[in-house]
Amino acid sequence: xxxxxxxxxxxxxxxxxxxxxxxxxxxxxxxxxxxxxxxxxxxxxxxxxxxxxxxxxxxxxxxxxxxxxxxxxxxxxxxxxxxxxxxxxxxxxxxxxxxxxxxxxxxxxxxxxxxxxxxxxxxxxxxxxxxxxxxxxxxxxxxxxxxxxxxxxxxxxxxxxxxxxxxxxxxxxxxxx
Amino acid sequence: xxxxxxxxxxxxxxxxxxxxxxxxxxxxxxxxxxxxxxxxxxxxxxxxxxxxxxxxxxxxxxxxxxxxxxxxxxxxxxxxxxxxxxxxxxxxxxxxxxxxxxxxxxxxxxxxxxxxxxxxxxxxxxxxxxxxxxxxxxxxxxxxxxxxxxxxxxxxxxxxxxxxxxxxxxxxxxxxx
DNA sequence: CGGAAAGGGGACCATTTTCGTCCTCTTTCG
DNA sequence: CGAAAGAGGACGAAAATGGTCCCCTTTCCG
Numbered sequence: 001x002x003x004x005x006x007x008x009x010x011x012x013x014x015x016x017x018x019x020x021x022x023x024x025x026x027x028x029x030x031x032x033x034x035x036x037x038x039x040x041x042x043x044x045x046x047x048x049x050x051x052x053x054x055x056x057x058x059x060x061x062x063x064x065x066x067x068x069x070x071x072x073x074x075x076x077x078x079x080x081x082x083x084x085x086x087x088x089x090x091x092x093x094x095x096x097x098x099x100x101x102x103x104x105x106x107x108x109x110x111x112x113x114x115x116x117x118x119x120x121x122x123x124x125x126x127x128x129x130x131x132x133x134x135x136x137x138x139x140x141x142x143x144x145x146x147x148x149x150x151x152x153x154x155x156x157x158x159x160x161x162x163x164x165x166x167x168x169x170x171x172x173x174x175x176x177x
Numbered sequence: 178x179x180x181x182x183x184x185x186x187x188x189x190x191x192x193x194x195x196x197x198x199x200x201x202x203x204x205x206x207x208x209x210x211x212x213x214x215x216x217x218x219x220x221x222x223x224x225x226x227x228x229x230x231x232x233x234x235x236x237x238x239x240x241x242x243x244x245x246x247x248x249x250x251x252x253x254x255x256x257x258x259x260x261x262x263x264x265x266x267x268x269x270x271x272x273x274x275x276x277x278x279x280x281x282x283x284x285x286x287x288x289x290x291x292x293x294x295x296x297x298x299x300x301x302x303x304x305x306x307x308x309x310x311x312x313x314x315x316x317x318x319x320x321x322x323x324x325x326x327x328x329x330x331x332x333x334x335x336x337x338x339x340x341x342x343x344x345x346x347x348x349x350x351x352x353x354x
Numbered sequence: 355c356g357g358a359a360a361g362g363g364g365a366c367c368a369t370t371t372t373c374g375t376c377c378t379c380t381t382t383c384g
Numbered sequence: 385c386g387a388a389a390g391a392g393g394a395c396g397a398a399a400a401t402g403g404t405c406c407c408c409t410t411t412c413c414g
Contacts, residue, residue, distance in 0.1 A: 027312070032312075035312075099315050135204070135209075135212075135331070137326055137330055137331070138276050138322075138323065138326050138331070141322035141323065141325055141326055142319055142322050142323070144322065145315075145318035145319050145321065145322035146315065146318065146319065148318055149314055149315050149318055153314055154312070154314065154315070
């Protein structure tokens with residue numbers, strides 16, 4: 001299968017010599033698509049675009065883009081217009097859309113472990129479990145972090161980003177908080 | 178299989194009516210184990226314990242605990258002692274161990290998308306991709322958040338937590354912005 | 355000096371998630 | 385009323401995760 005290798009940003013990375021296998025906080029590919037799509041929409045903010053047009057413009061497969069758009073709509077990030085001449089529009093300014101919302105729309109609400117979010121069932125080590133509920137602190141921290149970054153932040157200076165393709169990532173380790 | 182239902186905190190949660198299926202930032206179960214194990218070790222800080230003892234004390238299966246301990250050791254969070262009378266010890270104070278480190282040891286370094294961490298390969302929508310490198314900001318934010326919570330924070334007032342077993346989750350996903 | 359108690363490092367398999375696609379229904383414009 | 389869109393969900397293939405096991409090395413102790 002794999003219609004376009006590695007998705008939007010290439011997750012095809014069979015082995016890396018890291019400490020452990022994966023990548024901590026692996027953002028789902030859907031979320032990635034979400035941002036790509038939203039960013040593209042931000043360029044003609046307010047305008048109504050169809051899923052098909054967006055798929056063309058982003059280079060992502062149409063069915064996937066459609067799915068993404070549906071989820072973003074449910075999440076309250078897009079306004080949908082049905083019927084002929086329909087499509088989707090971004091009615092909020094990119095500065096008003098947080099990454100947290102985007103991810104929440106595509107992956108569900110923020111919650112790290114099961115015992116964080118109200119499932120009081122089957123904790124096999126109930127009596128011993130020393131954490132019980134303390135992941136919430138972490139949860140909060142992450143949520144706050146995600147709330148602090150907006151779609152606009154991600155979209156900003158995209159030209160620059162295009163130019164710097166292949167750059168050493170000096171950008172990292174910015175903000176203090 | 179499923180030797181002990183739902184792992185340390187119970188991930189058995191077939192369906193929830195949330196916007197999307199999953200749980201944003203699903204922390205891997207390994208990380209959960211890691212914290213459980215480390216917390217238990219923190220109780221007799223400095224003392225050397227065997228994987229077997231820890232498995233008994235936490236209620237988690239021995240092989241899994243062993244694996245977890247190995248990873249934590251590689252990650253530099255534990256000191257291991259081989260041979261008879263060997264075991265593991267926590268030589269840093271719980272206040273000096275960040276959640277970020279724990280997760281990194283068990284899941285790999287912080288990185289949200291592939292194009293964040295220096296892999297400049299196969300971005301299917303290279304020319305169109307408006308983000309290219311801007312996830313780094315998010316990445317940073319999350320990393321910082323994780324750096325700000327220590328093992329001590331998670332372990333603190335565990336008695337209290339035990340009492341609040343089954344509480345309504347007012348804490349979760351609170352904060353506004 | 356040899357055996358038993360530990361940990362080290364992987365291989366391996368089963369289960370769970372994720373994701374990408376498709377199909378059918380509803381809405382709305384012309 | 386018909387065509388162009390979105391809504392919603394079912395499904396199947398592929399990938400990630402997790403849990404176990406096995407064999408090797410180290411070290412203590414008799």
